[in-house]
Amino acid sequence: MAYTEKIKSLFGSFALFIASHPWKFCLIGFLINGFLGLGMLNLPRKHLLNNNIEDVYMPRDTETEKMAQEILKKFPEHSKDAFYHHQSIQQPLFAELVIWEQNKESIINESFHEILSSLIEEIKNLSFTSVDGNDSNFYDICTRRNDKCVVSGETIIDNLKDSKDGTIPVKSLMPKNTTILENPLFQLADYQVANDTLVTATYLRIRYNLCHDTPKQAENAGKWMDRFVSQMKESTEKLHSKNLIFAFSNSKSFLEEIGNDTFTDIPYFSFVFTVYLIYIGFTMSGGNILAKRAHIGRMGVIVTPTSVLGAWGILMACKVEFTNVLGITPVLIVCHQIINTMITLSHLADANDISDGKKRVAYAVRMSSIPITVTMMCYMIPFATAIVSKYYAVELVGIYMVTTILFNYVNHFVFYTACLAIHEQRIDAGRHCCICIKLRTREELEGRNCCIICCCSGSRPNSRTDTESSIEKLTRIIMLRVLLTTPVKIIAFVSLLVLVGSTLFGLVNVNIDVFQKNEVLPTSYFYNWNEVVDEQFKYRPIIQFVTYHPSGYLNDSSSVLELKQKLVDKQQNLLSWSDVYRDKNYPNASSESDLYKSIKNDFFKKEAAFVNDIYFDESRSVITASRFYIQSKDIVSSKELISLKHDLLCIAEKFDDILKDKYQNFNKKFLPISSDTDIGFIQVHSPDFFQIDDFLRPLWEILIFTGTQLGILFLLFLLLKPSIRFLLLLLITYILMTMSIFGISNFVGVYLTQVSLIMYLVAGCFCVDIIVHIFYAFSQAPCDNKAGCLNTVLSSSIQSVFHAVFGLFLGILVLFVVHSYVFVTVFRISILTYSICILFTILWIPSVFSIVGPVDSTSQPETISIYRVENVLDKRQSRSAGGMENPSFEHNSKHE
The missing domain is CATH 1.20.1640.10 (Multidrug efflux transporter AcrB transmembrane domain)
Structure with a gap:
């Protein structure tokens, strides 16, 4: 040529x-x-060296991230004052311990109360230097509810002092305002319950939940998690000498x-x-x-x-x-x-x-x-x-x-x-x-x-x-x-x-x-924690459904009820403010304004767990958005989680289409749908979806x-x-x-x-x-x-x-x-x-x-x-x- x-x-x-x-x-x-x-x-x-695996390898601008940002506009995080883990929209930050007795005997024993209580307090008092240069500890960055730090599993330790016979009544483990999605038994593995009494449990999981509403809070949480890991490495021998073995990790450990x-x-x-x-x-x-x-x-x-x-x-x-x-x-x-x-x-x-x-x-x-x-x-x-x-x-x-x-x-x-x-x-x-x-x-x-x-x-x-x-x-x-x-x-x-x-x-x-967690080197502390958690604890992610109601909740209640019935057929637990409202015989509302007043003046005072699940249009005195939750059945792999997400989205999409047709000629300023997003009347979200997003x-x-x-x-x-x-x-x-x-x-x-x-x-x-x-x-x-x-x-x-x-x-x-x-x-x-x-x-x-x-x-x-x-x-x-x-x-x- x-x-x-x-x-x-x-x-x-x-x-x-x-x-x-x-x-x-x-x-x-x-x-x-x-x-x-x-x-x-x-x-x-x-x-310029950036080896932060989360920053470098996780996808950006994903659908889950966009969904989270849309939900946050109506339901912002309240981890600093009213934390419920099922309401989390962003990926939660936490540090976690799994403790068991050396001979795999029951940990529900009065003799362990003092050891575990002192350990809990020792970890809470771990100090670190905050981003502002101040000396801080867990109490400064913990998630709170009723002005108390939320530590999952702490209730079980508190009740060990009364377990002289090696048992704990299940009712005593359920404090006020605890929902069905916060059952303390979820913090145990290899346990048995007989006649509403916890009679044995081999593994106890303790989770320190950390506040992450703002970037500054998240950065301070990261500093404390680093301090937690270094301290737990030093505490290994001390606990082993008391016939206890433990594994530890935090929400960033795997990627780190x-x-x-x-x-x-x-x-x-x-x-x-x-x-x-x-x-x-x-x-x-x-x-x-x-x-x-x-x-x-x-x-x-x-x-x-x-x-x-x-x-x-x-x-x-x-x-x-x-x-x-x-x-x-x-x-x-x-x-x-x-x-x-x-x-x-x-x-x-x-x-x-x-x-x-x-x-x-x-x-x-x-x-x-x-x-x-x-x-x-x-x-x-x-x-x-x-x-x-x-x-x-x-x-x-x-x-x-x-x-x-x-x-x-x-x-x-x-x-x-x-x-x-x-x-x-x-x-x-x-x-x-x-x-x-x-x-x-x-x-x-x-x-x-x-x-x-x-x-x-x-x-x-x-x-x-x-x-x-x-x-x-x-x-x-x-x-x-x-x-x-x-x-x-x-x-x-x-x-x-x-x-x-x-x-x-x-x-x-x-x-x-996604990343294979078993690929972390066996010499890593995360490897030990992951083995115990995978083998002993069930993984049941919680998914939240956000529903929009342009003309008020009552106008769409039948569609929401039908959606929940479809979901109950596939999942284990469902938590909804409307179900609690109905089951506890709150007054039936004949109008949107009556429902608005009843919830504001009565329901919220008695059911504090649902305060952040309802969004009001104050000018019209109507509920324009609300959310409910389901807990899935056991998930054993990323593929199952991907399949679950797909099934839930398909179910939600059918009802979303019905609502779109219903509100086709409604005033657009009250609609959640905008030309630049795919957000509809029903949104499905879980922090666990971040790890499988864009798989x-x-x-x-x-x-x-x-x-x-x-x-x-x-x-x-x-x-x-x-x-x-x-x-x-x-x-x-x-x-x-x-x-x-x-x-x-x-x-x-x-x-x-x-x-x-x-x-x-x-x-x-x-x-x-x-x-x-x-x-x-x-x-x-x-x-x-x-x-x-x-x-x-x-x-x-x-x-x-x-x-x-x-x-x-x-x-x-x-x-x-x-x-x-x-x-x-x-x-x-x-x-x-x-x-x-x-x-x-x-x-x-x-x-x-x-x-x-x-x-x-x-x-x-x-x-x-x-x-x-x-x-x-x-x-x-x-x-x-x-x-x-x-x-x-x-x-x-x-x-x-």
Whole structure:
């Protein structure tokens, strides 16, 4: 195509210009990146490190959050003066203890009263420094009711002093204004009740509820929770000596411990680079003492840290936050850059017959420019879509990835091109690769020690094999002699069918879930608490229903009653002010104003628990909004909670539609529905919904990312190779690679969460690197039949890609010893990604192309065995090395 040749010619001219002033571009490029890197000083100075898992990984602007904000307009939180835990709209803050006797005997024993009472008071008096700088304790931040701190389970401890026979009457556990949703028995596990008497209980749960109505209160609560955790770690031995065992946690512990666990595995992650770079160093160390390319290979690797320095420096100078998960971006970029480096060096090896080093560099840059540009665009544009993600972690990855890949692209074609020019000038000058002194010919050193001859003489390479390392020569021979044999093809197609079948099965049974709480390290205090709570205590979330009544409650009471009857059929407990009003024989109201007066003057004085469940329009003396609650049956997994939420929303939606029709022509200023929200007449909400909100969001973001990547890939190759067969192969390969990684990850225990989402995005980029370089090499291979193309590409691009990915595969094996959830997820998806990429690179793609390759034969077909040799004479009478045509006649005509 004419335009592709113009693009390559433009890059060639640019490289020729840089090669004329290599030291200037090399030093200026490095200094600019180093200067920009000074912005990284803002990381500690501006406190840009953010490892708050809740802030970084939880979705933003979710439907549950919007619903909570709408409900708060009518029913604000009253945790400071009238706290009832079932009325909570925001996620509650608390610290919790679970206590049991060492021999698992009943804890309902008078002897434990003094111990537990003193423990309760000791915890209440834990002091901390508030955000205002004052000394504070639990009494300053606790939730209150009737001017008393609300500590769930404290009533049971108070009654232990009278349990001389090891029993407690259930009625004595129920203080005034306690609702059915606050049954103290919920704080016990493995208990028995006989004749309305608690006769035994093994586990007691004590919860310290903390005020969180304002951001300041929430921040103070967080400070006290930290103090609570540190104190309980110190109190372990003291309680154990009194035959009591306990586990403790707080509402932030899980996310905090997930974040803290990553610090234990960061040193292992650093070894990934060490192993990877050692392997790549050996791979790129070919050539004699003059042509040795180890140093120029290292400069190709240095492009990545140089780019990271410049990109991250400018971002941190702009005060963009940083988080631990961004540590995966250099791994992706360095692999991408090593592929770019090896592809460029591969083309440079084809230009050995050009006498001018500048023109050799220009040729290498010209030939590698298009695939490198294509991969860069297939990275940048999809990651640009990730910047608008609902997850802050994904947004940060998108910002850092787009900036870093752009810097890496520029540095590759400027900084690295200058390094290539310096390298080639040294070869032309016949200077030593390390000490840069002038080398002598072997003839001049004839008769000297063999070591002196090896280290002090060298010649300019004449063929590809002169610059290949031993590893490259070995893998090339194996690829050419083994991969294209009939048995290997049969193995390839059978294994491909197995892969497709496994992928489909994995996709059907994919696990979508929030963070797995059992992934916290066993050494964590949260792990112990979570095990006890999961095994012994039932999880029964409370869901609140808010109903709006534009013309008053009585006008909609029949619909609300019908809705409650539907819900009672599915759930255990229902708490409603209207049911209490009816059951306790308050006067029947014949009008809205009568109901208004009765509730205001009588009902609220006797039933304080419902004061915050009714919203009045004072001007019209009517109830315009109210709420009631249900307690669900036992929930054992996130999937069950998701299913419950869906069922309740479906029930509410049917009644909401009835009310919408009813009030279609009502005065709009009294309606809850607005044009910019989906809020209706019936709202369903629970703080527990925050943890499952947008549970499908990771899947949608993966589809958006991969869909964008696939679209860019298709459009670019449509311009480069407008062949239907070629494009279909490309699309099928990308889809199969990404779907395989996603589907098979189900078999290695990976759930679709916010952490795995990031790794799936990274996996898509590895697939792009493989596909672009191999498919582009096939489309440009200078041969007339499939066999020749296969051997040409196997000897060059496939080998380069294989070594880059295989080295990363060896490096990531280091993470086999990690334990933290984040790094375990990184390891599992990474090892799967690299394995699939390697198999596609050397097995499946070559096998498919050997049958349905893009090159149409223009001559008599030749057997592959003819090409399975190290050197082949092409019909064009040009020299070949390892099946790769040496296009010297093109160099002479174009550059000399």
